[in-house]
Amino acid sequence: MRINKFLAECGVASRRNCDKLISEGLVTINGVVCGLGAEVDENSDVVAVDGKRINTVKKYSYYMMNKPKGYVCTVKDDKDRKTVMDLLPLSVGRLFPIGRLDYDSEGLLLFTNDGDLCNRLLHPSNEIPKTYLVKIEGYLEDTALDKLRKGVVIDGVKTKKCTIRIVDETKTHTKYHVTVTEGRNREIRKMFLTQGKEVKFLKRIKIGDLGLGSLNRGDVRKLTNEEVEYLKNV
Numbered sequence: 001m002r003i004n005k006f007l008a009e010c011g012v013a014s015r016r017n018c019d020k021l022i023s024e025g026l027v028t029i030n031g032v033v034c035g036l037g038a039e040v041d042e043n044s045d046v047v048a049v050d051g052k053r054i055n056t057v058k059k060y061s062y063y064m065m066n067k068p069k070g071y072v073c074t075v076k077d078d079k080d081r082k083t084v085m086d087l088l089p090l091s092v093g094r095l096f097p098i099g100r101l102d103y104d105s106e107g108l109l110l111f112t113n114d115g116d117l118c119n120r121l122l123h124p125s126n127e128i129p130k131t132y133l134v135k136i137e138g139y140l141e142d143t144a145l146d147k148l149r150k151g152v153v154i155d156g157v158k159t160k161k162c163t164i165r166i167v168d169e170t171k172t173h174t175k176y177h178v179t180v181t182e183g184r185n186r187e188i189r190k191m192f193l194t195q196g197k198e199v200k201f202l203k204r205i206k207i208g209d210l211g212l213g214s215l216n217r218g219d220v221r222k223l224t225n226e227e228v229e230y231l232k233n234v
Contacts, residue, residue, distance in 0.1 A: 003027060003038040006047065008115025010054045013075060013096045015119055026050045060114040062223040062231075063092055066215045067109040073100040084109060087218055098122065102186055107132070107204035108212050110223075110231075117232060121207070127160075127181035128208055128234055132188055133167070135201035139174040144195040154190040162191075173200070208234040 007018040007027070018027075025033050028048045029040055040047055047054045067073070071084045075096060084097055088111065095111040098118045112118060121128055140148075151159045160182055168175040178188055189199045205212055210227055223231075 001040055001042055003029065003034055003040050003047070004036070005115065006040045006042055007049070007054065008118065009057065010047075011057050011094050011096065011113025011115070012049055012054060014098070014122065015115060016122075017075075017096070021049060057113050060117075061092060061095060061112060062114065062117075062228050063088070063095065063111040063220055064210075064212075064215065064223055064227075065109045065111065065220045066212055066217050067101050067106050068218045069104055069106050072103050073097045073109065084111075088220060092220075099183055101204060102189075102202075105202040105204070106217065107202075108207055108210075109204070110207065111220075121231065121234075122183060124182065129179050129181050129206075130183075130204060130208075131177055131179045131206040133201070133203045133205050134176045134178050134188060134192070134199055135173055136176075136192060136197045136199060137173050138197070139169065140192075140195055140197060148191055148195065152191055152194045154184070154187070154194065157184075159184070159187065159191060177205075179206075207231075210234075 003022060004015045004018040007013065008015045012018055013021065019036060021027055022034065022036050026049055027034055029038060029045050042056060065084060065087060067084055071082050071087065073084050075083065075085055077083050088095065095113050098110040098112060098121050101107060101109055120126060145164055149162055149164055151161055163179045165177050166174060167177050180187060188202060192199050210230060215221060
């Protein structure tokens with residue numbers, strides 16, 4: 001088994017972050033620092049990350065958080081900022097977040113130690129829809145909204161088609177539900193900037209058909225068996 005897949009299945013981190021740990025020389029197999037393409041025998045090899053032995057996971061766990069603003073979605077932050085891990089009860093054991101919400105965003109965030117599910121939900125080819133509540137000052141003309149729906153160029157690459165609908169309008173602001181199928185860094189904020197609008201509030205409210213429900217800001221709950229099964233088949 002590839003070392004990054006093994007680490008992800010052991011609940012160390014997502015495969016992408018496991019690759020980073022390997023690149024930084026923090027992963028050893030039988031005491032020897034390994035490279036990105038290394039293979040591991042999960043039945044006999046001894047794997048360690050930063051000197052700590054990694055054991056296979058006997059049971060997978062799945063949790064949902066309503067992430068508040070002011071937290072970063074990493075296991076450890078090099079700038080010593082608060083991370084979403086600080087909000088997890090100690091009783092949940094070693095988990096890692098699936099994907100990210102930026103520091104100023106809030107909403108639905110999933111945690112697991114199931115590397116295969118994490119990879120499935122994050123892989124671009126699966127195009128799993130994610131819906132956000134977006135607030136801007138003022139409003140956008142229909143022509144601007146149509147441009148966003150059809151795709152705009154950010155960071156030199158055109159975004160995929162998305163759905164946008166107005167959910168609230170006042171004299172001072174407009175709120176939208178925006179559904180995208182990509183996971184690019186700060187994608188929605190950058191999309192609206194192309195039309196001259198800064199996003200004032202951003203909250204992820206759904207992944208596929210899985211929503212936050214009545215979960216309060218900062219709270220965490222275990223996913224039901226039905227919800228886990230849905231995510232495995234979405």
